[in-house]
Amino acid sequence: MANPxxxxxxxxxxxxxxxSIEKNLSGLGYSRVAPLTSLRDLLAILDNALSTFDLLIIHQAVLDNAGEVLEHSVRSSSAIKHLLVYQGNTLQVLSSVEFSPSPxxxxxxxxxxxxxxxxxxxxxxxxDSHEVYGKTRVSV
Structure with missing residues (x-):
């Protein structure tokens, strides 16, 4: 069951x-989706985030256009728990970060x-645990 x-x-x-992606997320029960069309908007949100985002879904071209420093900044942001980068069918697990229990x-x-x-x-x-509004929630 989706966690709204x-x-x-x-x-x-x-x-x-x-x-299309936003519609698929909505159809699966996820309503707290912030669609953005630019890296500038993303960086502004990440810089001002008061709590972490559970997932960033981003097109690889946006990261490619960002340059190496900004791409690293996005990929390593403490405001993001999980990251899904897409280009075009198989999932590949990439490196994880240390601040999240299961990144x-x-x-x-x-x-x-x-x-x-x-x-x-x-x-x-x-x-098992999500940080929601600055508090840790543990599923049992």
């Missing part, structure tokens, strides 16, 4: 892809479809 409290950032410069760094070779989003969100939903 999960906070998700979604970044893609192509509006139709952005809407995930994933890569997709294509834009995520409903099934791949369902699989990723199923894992994130099942993580």
């Amino acid at each position: 409290k999960l906070r998700i950032l979604l970044v893609d410069e192509e509006h139709s892809r952005l809407l 995930m760094r994933l890569s997709l070779p294509c834009p995520p479809d409903r099934e791949s989003i369902r699989q990723v969100m199923g894992f994130i939903d099942s993580v």
Whole structure:
């Protein structure tokens, strides 16, 4: 079952892809999705975040256009628990960060479809603890 409290950032410069992914997330029960069309907007949100976001879903082209320093800044941001970078079908687990109990760094070779989003969100939903509004919630 979807955890509707999960906070998700979604970044893609192509509006139709952005809407498609947002629609899939909404159809799976995730309503706290912030769709963004630029790296500038993402950086502003990350710089001013009062609590962490559970997932950042971002198109690789946005990171490629950012340059190495900004890409590293996004990938290592303490305001993001999990990261899904997509280009175009298989999930690959990338490196993790130390601040989160069960961080995930994933890569997709294509834009995520409903099934791949369902699989990723199923894992994130099942993580034993989430930081929600600055407090740790432990699932039992």
